[in-house]
Amino acid sequence: MSKKTLIIEQAGILFSQQSIQGTSIEDITKACGISKGAFYLHFKSKDDLLTHLFDYYFKEIVNRFSDLEVSNLPPRQKLQHYFALSFTILEEKMPFISMYTQQQWSLNTSIIEQFDYYNKLVEQTTTTILLQVYGDIILPFLTDLLVTLKGLVNGYVHHILCHRQPYDFARLAHVLSARLDLIVLHTTEWYIDEQQKELTINTIITPDLISKEIKQVLTHEQFDNFYNESLQLLLQQCEQSKPNEVIVKGMLANIQHNEKLNWIAFLVRNGTWHN
Structure with missing residues (x-):
């Protein structure tokens, strides 16, 4: 689990138990075992954390x-x-x-x-x-x-x-x-x-959106070479005017059983390049 995900999950628990107003950033950092500096590497404020939650x-x-x-x-x-x-x-x-x-x-x-x-x-x-x-x-x-x-x-x-x-x-x-x-x-x-x-879902899930989400997950999660290369290949396809459907389907097959990549798999499966 990435540090960002840890903060989000612990914040969700604390907000439910103590309320949003009654939970301080210090409460969250203590629950995660991290410093405030580590918190601010991922979130600008408690409101920003709530949006991510x-x-x-x-x-x-x-x-x-x-x-x-x-x-x-x-x-x-x-x-x-x-x-x-x-x-x-x-x-x-x-x-x-x-x-x-x-x-x-x-x-x-x-x-x-x-x-x-x-x-x-x-x-x-x-x-x-x-x-x-x-x-x-x-x-x-x-x-x-x-x-x-x-x-x-x-x-x-x-x-x-x-x-x-x-x-x-x-x-x-x-x-x-x-x-x-x-x-x-x-x-x-x-x-x-x-x-x-x-x-019209194809106007909602664009290659630009998929590219943005892949970059986000690469920034906050650690993967082995197999998943890193699969994600990099998907990024390359997002930048193509006519993505290669064979490559896209192949990379989807590579990532779809990794829980950390469920969201990316959903976007790829329903992206505009299928239409």
Whole structure:
């Protein structure tokens, strides 16, 4: 684990236990066993750390949904796992969410932009799973169905937040997937015309973005020659006007099973050079 990741993870624990305002930089450095100087090598301030913390959480969430999308599970099981994963992530992050809500800490512009960006990536994964389950019959109302699915999830999230008790997420996932079946099969009117759809992941994940993220991970993580060379080759392809698809796929195969490179693998797998 890199020192930057250590600081982020320890800060997340302390923020959940003590609140953001109640946690000092000195508290964080003591928990990490580092000096304040080492802290400031990675973060300008506690607010800067908070922005990176949200980025870290968002990337983790996107990676988990992406792993589900590309898994070998049957499509219907993917949909049920999608619902269960949504509520499992909520449960895992509950201490931090509760602390954040109670303090009414204001979201800065950077975090709002992060949320919008990562939300679009999760929406793309969700769309892919819906198409795998129901096929092309949902194309005329795909966006409306996506909004409906999010409404089902958000409604139960609100209920879970307001009524704290143990929940059987597997059963809830089964119920929601069956309910979505009924909606797809029996709804004859849809509000959103598919022509209004604006979700275009290929405009979100550009070679410049992939290049930036690769440089970041090379700066903060240590890899052996195999992964270093694979990442360097991907960087070279990012700089090409027409990246070599064979090289890109080969390097993706090299890095996709390294946990430290899950985010890079996601970006490469969904980058503009696939379109």
